[in-house]
Amino acid sequence: MFTDISDRIASNAPALHYGVAALDVDGDGQIEFFVAGFGSANRVLQWVNGELIDIAPQTLADADRKALGVAAGDVDGDGREEIYVLNTDTFTGPKQYADRLFKAKPDGRWEDLFGKPANKAARNMTAGRSVVALDRRGTGRYGFFVANYGRPMRLFEQGPDGKLLDFAPSLGLDRTTGGRGLWAGPFASDRSDIICVNEQGPNFLFKNDGTGHFRELAGEYHLCDREEHARGIAVLDADGDGRLDLCYGNWDGPHRLMIRQPDGTFRDRATPAMGFPGTIRNVIAADFDNDGVEELFFNNFAESNRLFKRETDWRLQDAGPASEPDGKGTGAAVADIDGDGILELLIAHGEAVAQPLSLFKMPNQNAWVRIAPRTRFDAPARGAMVKLVAGGRTQLRVIDGGSGYLCQMEPVAHFGLGDVKSIESVSVTWPDGARQVLKDIRINTKHIVKHPG
Numbered sequence: 474m475f476t477d478i479s480d481r482i483a484s485n486a487p488a489l490h491y492g493v494a495a496l497d498v499d500g501d502g503q504i505e506f507f508v509a510g511f512g513s514a515n516r517v518l519q520w521v522n523g524e525l526i527d528i529a530p531q532t533l534a535d536a537d538r539k540a541l542g543v544a545a546g547d548v549d550g551d552g553r554e555e556i557y558v559l560n561t562d563t564f565t566g567p568k569q570y571a572d573r574l575f576k577a578k579p580d581g582r583w584e585d586l587f588g589k590p591a592n593k594a595a596r597n598m599t600a601g602r603s604v605v606a607l608d609r610r611g612t613g614r615y616g617f618f619v620a621n622y623g624r625p626m627r628l629f630e631q632g633p634d635g636k637l638l639d640f641a642p643s644l645g646l647d648r649t650t651g652g653r654g655l656w657a658g659p660f661a662s663d664r665s666d667i668i669c670v671n672e673q674g675p676n677f678l679f680k681n682d683g684t685g686h687f688r689e690l691a692g693e694y695h696l697c698d699r700e701e702h703a704r705g706i707a708v709l710d711a712d713g714d715g716r717l718d719l720c721y722g723n724w725d726g727p728h729r730l731m732i733r734q735p736d737g738t739f740r741d742r743a744t745p746a747m748g749f750p751g752t753i754r755n756v757i758a759a760d761f762d763n764d765g766v767e768e769l770f771f772n773n774f775a776e777s778n779r780l781f782k783r784e785t786d787w788r789l790q791d792a793g794p795a796s797e798p799d800g801k802g803t804g805a806a807v808a809d810i811d812g813d814g815i816l817e818l819l820i821a822h823g824e825a826v827a828q829p830l831s832l833f834k835m836p837n838q839n840a841w842v843r844i845a846p847r848t849r850f851d852a853p854a855r856g857a858m859v860k861l862v863a864g865g866r867t868q869l870r871v872i873d874g875g876s877g878y879l880c881q882m883e884p885v886a887h888f889g890l891g892d893v894k895s896i897e898s899v900s901v902t903w904p905d906g907a908r909q910v911l912k913d914i915r916i917n918t919k920h921i922v923k924h925p926g
Contacts, residue, residue, distance in 0.1 A: 611905025
């Protein structure tokens, strides 16, 4: 059961908040929570002396805009992640305020790359929902794929001359639909694929052919679900067979637990409790209690959140105070924000009424290990696959480029170990296919893994 530690958030006044991302904002090697403010300031929450303190400079706070989605990735290969903030002041179609792409300057100040004259023509002026960081070619330089609503989707990358360009049209990614949730990583191939779950139309699965080009294959994989209206996504090994599966929530429709079949297609195996319709926003897969099996957390709007645990089957659990029956949940993310080896869950609220942020964790004494792969430029290797073998079991994690709806998890593979005292091996596979196997990994420790190139 979760414990409420929201009193650790300093200056936690009610506000309208949406997406949450976990990243190293200030470059000190520690993770902060970036919280999108809708008509109020964005927040950067750093753990300082037992509290989460807002350290957002004025540029990042950007108080006059309406932020929904947020994600981080190293666009230019300088080893420091840029921060994409998706602003949406209309429900669909054209909008007034462009998105931001914040870059840290050498003097510590931040600038908006979309604000530069050379990049203004590329700005996203369409209402969007989610954004995900994507290393489609395995170079260590990331682009940002944006799920727009009622206008073509976009893929922003830095061109050879440093300008930001939209590569979606040339790659066939400029689909128009009610774009909602996104995820990127090695799902249908061994490179970075894109899952896009939609409203008012079928879902998309863009399979990477290994060169950074894509084919849309949701129909072949039985993932279209064209009658439903999706929101959050989580990718996990949901049945323990060593292959990635997919869980996503549909707004007021049946939620899905799509399990990979022997022929590579997917079939819905959600239990009645898991599939029961609700006003879902986010789906988070994480090992909150460090027992070696990920839980699934459904963050809902204006109804109780739900927690599921895999035993012989997926069972509904008591989420305790994290159920928040009166919470207007809009976004959520996990990170080990205080460095004790136990994940914290930060939940944002808003849209209908201003509410404070919430912070939860599950105190426990189980063992754990954390693996943080880096790119060849020493930035977080979002999209890398990490496989751990310990206690006769294999666990899988993908370093998060963006988790479903509006949000992004920390760029660390967090593994609970339960009572296991030793690890047989850890393997890391980067988006370029490079692979490294690690032995003699100490438990209860965070390990940074450099790219072999």
